[in-house]
Amino acid sequence: DESHFEVFNRKNKSFVRRLPSESDKPFNFQPRVQGDGGSIDIWGIMTGKGVGPLVFYDGRMNGQSYIGVIEPVLLSFIEKNFDPDATRYYVQDNAPCHKSAFSMKWFAKNKINLLDLAAVSPDFNAIENLWDIIDNKLNDYRLNNVNDLQQAILEIWTKNIK
DSSP: OEEEEESSOOSOOOOOOOOGGGTTSGGGOOOOOSSOOOEEEEEEEEETTEEEEEEEEOSOOOHHHHHHHHHHHHHHHHHHHSOTTSOOEEEEEOOHHHHSHHHHHHHHHTTOEEEEEOTTOTTTOHHHHHHHHHHHHGGGSOOOSHHHHHHHHHHIIIIIOO
């Protein structure tokens, strides 16, 4: 699945309780940086055995770019980690790039069984929850630029996700 991360703007939210008379006090405001500091898009895979490869990519996803991102890593990952005779399913949501004719043809050609889920369905698609865990763990890092963000995500993915 794919996810988008920004250097300064975390997805997690903060909730604050305060008295009505405190609403405009300085301690209620978080400093913001003009601009987002940069962002990255990633594709990753997870299985019952753990996480697989993580791919950083640029730009918007369509069917061809999606296959361009996963093709170099997915087939070899499946080959290395799974019995070729076992039935297995690749789970993806119904994002347009996943359901494009180009993508569907590629999956059929490579004999990859698909299990489709609703788009952005964290209750069913476990990796959506994994992206949220990564975003929360990024709060422990001091991120100044896209390179810092990429290195932090790689560290979390390889060392902290089991």
